[in-house]
Amino acid sequence: MSSTEIGYIRKELPEKIKTIGLTLFVVGTALGIIGFLIDPQRASLSYLVTFMFLVSIGVGSLFLVALEYAVGADWSTPFRRISEFLAAVIPFLIILVIPLLFNLKYIFPWTHKSIVDSSVMLKGKTPYLNVPFFIIRSIGIFLIWWVFYYFIIRNSRKQDTTKDQYLTKKNINISSGFIPVFGISITAIAFDWMMSLEPNWFSTIFGVYYFSGTVWCALAALTLIVILLNEHGYLHSKIKSEHYYTLGLLMFAFTVFWAYIAFSQYLLIWYADLPDETIWFMHRWVGGWKVVSLAIVFTHFIFPFFYLLSYNVKMQAKKLKFIAIWILCAHFLDLYWLVMPGMSTNGYQYSFSWMDLVFPVAAVGLIILIFKSLSHKYNLLPIGDPKLQRGLDFHL
């Protein structure tokens, strides 16, 4: 235990958390490996959904950190560390992507020569959509993210001991560089890993669509963890409902932003009514997918919108915790809905599989483990940050 002049008392998170994280991770991973052995095709697709979820959490959180630096926000400084810990998923992405890279043929139709040869459109796309370039792109982007993560987080942690204000300035510059890079790279990742599942289809707004969900999901994870930690006194007594309110406000904003983008994509396709474009929605409007599509509208927009509209809800930790969990689930459902119906393009028949639930369990376990081990080494508050006091004194 150590105390600082800003009144932060460092406490170790209980060991129980590690046990929970480890159990989830080990059980999830073990079952996942069995899944890969039984049915590698189905397992790769399930794994892809969870992988994209981890990308959302990791790079979404790094974006929130960069955003805070770039715009000079101080209200979120007291819990920037939480986002930094979540962004620690980024270095793991390079390892986590490996099982996917070995199973590309099960995931992407454009890896099959016969399918490419049968379509003029796909032939034209081969300079971009080919296996070597695809792998280079993905690994390259994960590396770029990792480099930005490394520098931003290193400066932030160094500040805890040196209290050097110049580090904040440095991070502002790095963050301002990261944001445009992030904009382009997240688009490329969304195009590569999800849009190319149905390679004949294209939508230029698809990257923005994924981005909106990414930030939404990272915000929800942040809110959930901040509230849980603060309720048990691990953060700071000055973090109060007004901070929660602002987090709720941002979640609300991104709920609307997502709806705006999702609808923009839908409306143009609906208006033009071209078979090449509508086919993507048709795949999501057959059989049970119709229910899932409607459920997305409800869970991803209508419910969170009306729920978060109220001032009182945003001021209450308990209600925010609920909607944060809801949002995490809704984002997962959204990713599932983006990935799974495309299966038919690759000649498979969709059916629900137990594996779809196994990988998220492992992912949650992994996040808990990462979080626990980082919180063991570093402060939960950026105690050297010059903006911290203002952040703690934040009023509406």
Next chain:
Amino acid sequence: MNENKVLHSVAALFDTPDKIINAARKVKDAGYTMFDVNTSYPVHGMDKAMGLGQSKIGYVTLFFGFAGAVFIFLFMGWSMAINYPYIVGGKPFFPYQAFIPITFEVTVLCGSIATVVGMLAVFFNLPFLSHPIHGSNYIKEVSVDKFGVVIEAEDPLFDKNKVFEFFKNLGAGKIEFIYEPEKQAIKILQPKFIVFLAVVAALTSFSTYFTLNKLMYIVPFNWMDNQKKSNPQSETNFFYDGYAMRTPVEGTVARGFMPYPFHEQALPSEPLANPTLPTKQILKIGQEKFLTFCSPCHGNYAEGVSRLMGQFPPGPTLHSAKIIGYSDGMIYNIITNGQNAMPSYAYQIPREQRWAIIDYIRVLQRAQNPKPSDFQAIKELNKESGKNVVN
């Protein structure tokens, strides 16, 4: 200080945001209710310090926002699907997807306008042209770099000297007594001011027009405006005659249109069948059109009594045995092509209405020569409805 003036309030100035927050909290805790704080920029945490509750303005926004959304959605639905059903772009009559952008925008529009108007009218009590503190030194200071609090004389706890002492104890920099101003005429109706408004309106309109339509009219981005096509009613050098609008090829027939086969022939060589049934609705149309077009020459009951007072050869009665014997097609031919002195009505009366007129003429003829069974039928109808059906 002027003694015969009415005291409005006592105001105190503070130097920092922290001091004003503290002062506001103390004033609230001392039990004052009629007080206000003036700062040159929003000070966070002030609402709480002053003990203000959650503003009600959000409900105004919510209500009008949703009212706007519901109204515009239903309005678009009504106008596109009910009032004037019309297919646009091959979409259904009720293309709710297409309504959403407009619904969204009207929601925002109504919500924001209602917020501003509600704020001004209800929460700021406007029109409120002059506040006593406007003339004071105090307002000058708080609009530059000071933070001030005023306690009004109407407060039940107000006592001039006590408040003065209270402010002094809080560490106020300057304390000022503010008096009610003398009544003034309403300045807003002065001609100078109205001319000023008109000039502002004219300038704004012109500069908006100039910026949007002249300055910002960037040539590379007018693909929609300049398309490679000819507009109706315009010239083109694509066609030899220079007209952009083309006439259809000779003999073109519009969809669903049956041309009249006996055009400009004296008599139909074979009878045309009347495509309408003498229903009540059709007869009503027939009656209306007959009274409009035929009755001036042939009389209201087709009895041949012209209203034209000899300025035109009177139309003969249509109750003669000859006309009764005419087929419907024959009469149709006369209406369409005219006959001797009677002009053609092909351009005034659409085809269905010509047939309806004929149905009506048949009714008039039958009414002149009723059969016994008709009397029987009318009697029964009268009994049923209790009124005279003949009319």
